Amino acid sequence: MSSAGSKKDAQRIGIAMIAGLIVGLILFKTGQGELVAYVKPVGAIFIRLLKMMIVPLVLSSIYMSMVNLGTPEQLGAMGRKAMGYYFLTTAIAVMFGLIFVNLINPGVGADLGTQGLDGLSGNMAERVQATEGLWKTIIGVIVDAIPTNPFQAMANSTVLQVIVFAMMFGWATLYHMKESQPITSFMTSLEHLSMVMVHGIMKFAPIGIFVLMLDVMAKSGYGALISLSKYIATVIIGLLCHACFLMFVASWRLKKSPLFILKGIYPALMTAFSTSSSAATLPITMTSVEENLGVHNETAKFVLPLGATVNMDGTALYESVAAIFIAQAYGIDLSIGQQMVIFMTASLAAVGAAAIPGAGLITMSIVLGAVGLPLEGIGLILAVDRLLDMFRTTVNVFGDAVGTIVVDSYMDREGKV
Numbered sequence: 001m002s003s004a005g006s007k008k009d010a011q012r013i014g015i016a017m018i019a020g021l022i023v024g025l026i027l028f029k030t031g032q033g034e035l036v037a038y039v040k041p042v043g044a045i046f047i048r049l050l051k052m053m054i055v056p057l058v059l060s061s062i063y064m065s066m067v068n069l070g071t072p073e074q075l076g077a078m079g080r081k082a083m084g085y086y087f088l089t090t091a092i093a094v095m096f097g098l099i100f101v102n103l104i105n106p107g108v109g110a111d112l113g114t115q116g117l118d119g120l121s122g123n124m125a126e127r128v129q130a131t132e133g134l135w136k137t138i139i140g141v142i143v144d145a146i147p148t149n150p151f152q153a154m155a156n157s158t159v160l161q162v163i164v165f166a167m168m169f170g171w172a173t174l175y176h177m178k179e180s181q182p183i184t185s186f187m188t189s190l191e192h193l194s195m196v197m198v199h200g201i202m203k204f205a206p207i208g209i210f211v212l213m214l215d216v217m218a219k220s221g222y223g224a225l226i227s228l229s230k231y232i233a234t235v236i237i238g239l240l241c242h243a244c245f246l247m248f249v250a251s252w253r254l255k256k257s258p259l260f261i262l263k264g265i266y267p268a269l270m271t272a273f274s275t276s277s278s279a280a281t282l283p284i285t286m287t288s289v290e291e292n293l294g295v296h297n298e299t300a301k302f303v304l305p306l307g308a309t310v311n312m313d314g315t316a317l318y319e320s321v322a323a324i325f326i327a328q329a330y331g332i333d334l335s336i337g338q339q340m341v342i343f344m345t346a347s348l349a350a351v352g353a354a355a356i357p358g359a360g361l362i363t364m365s366i367v368l369g370a371v372g373l374p375l376e377g378i379g380l381i382l383a384v385d386r387l388l389d390m391f392r393t394t395v396n397v398f399g400d401a402v403g404t405i406v407v408d409s410y411m412d413r414e415g416k417v
């Protein structure tokens with residue numbers, strides 16, 4: 001089977017991406033943007049093919065990684081390490097966001113038509129209500145993670161519920177290996193065939209990525225880029241710094257150069273950038289991490305699906321910048337205490353965000369509500385959300401990949417390969 005990031009594949013994806021950018025821009029400039037409609041279905045097919053693989057891959061890979069780990073102790077150790085990594089890196093991402101937004105102040109003096117809304121933050125009753133809402137949201141995420149019907153969860157592609165079911169199934173298997181034999185061999189086949197299909201879909205990636213980039217570039221509405229340029233720059237600088245930090249950690253734990261890591265993970269990053277969905281990118285992240293970076297199979301199969309669903313460094317960073325940008329644009333001064341609330345809620349909102357395009361914007365309301373900022377503020381940043389989603393999703397996926405490297409490097413394998 002060919003490697004997910006063979007030099008040729010990576011080159012093709014790179015060329016497709018740049019070609020999509022250039023051709024899209026030409027179409028936009030020449031007023032021919034509507035021509036994209038003819039090829040748009042190709043991009044839709046690419047995303048649908050990736051999504052098609054999510055449920056079989058998540059179910060079989062989580063289950064098989066648990067079975068391969070062999071003992072509940074190993075499983076617990078991996079789970080704790082993964083959670084520790086998610087928690088730490090998400091907090092660091094939000095910190096980067098808070099530092100840059102306070103240094104650059106992108107919303108200060110921004111004329112975005114927000115007059116007359118000053119003082120909206122002062123309403124104590126509103127804030128108490130929002131905090132209660134936040135608590136309810138957290139509990140809601142936990143309760144909703146438990147499927148009432150695992151088949152329905154699979155049918156609806158509710159990834160977190162599928163993960164919970166696969167984990168419980170895997171856990172039961174660890175205690176009843178003999179009786180589980182038929183299920184285990186079914187899952188082994190399902191996992192193998194899923195990977196074969198993912199490799200097939202990867203061949204289609206350059207065309208899919210080309211069309212998706214074409215579509216983004218050929219769309220009009222770039223006027224917003226100018227008025228929100230400082231905000232866009234703040235988010236992108238923050239994301240870049242966090243990506244550099246993650247690269248440093250990956251390079252340290254893997255003992256490989258950043259270039260090696262970048263080359264290995266490149267197909268996943270490009271797919272994340274063009275699809276804006278960590279979940280859709282998951283099949284490619286898995287193959288890239290295992291085959292190009294040499295992460296152990298059972299680590300990648302356990303840590304990546306979990307990471308794609310709950311670990312979103314890019315989204316957390318983005319939400320903290322966006323919330324403070326909105327406050328600045330409305331002329332609302334946030335105290336250190338309120339910034340701390342943003343710190344916590346942005347991290348939680350990122351956990352709650354689904355791994356699909358635009359999810360981060362929806363969970364923004366949790367962050368805004370917790371500090372009493374007007375929810376209409378979301379309207380200010382709506383125009384550039386699709387663009388920033390591409391960047392934050394890329395960092396989300398990179399964070400998941402690095403998490404796998406880190407957890408793998410700390411696992412005590414006791415003779416396991």
Ligand code: ASP
Pocket residue numbers: 276277278279312314315353354355356357358359360361389392393396
């Ligand atoms: N699109 C992001 C992802 O799939 C989530 C978000 O909207 O921030 O990772």
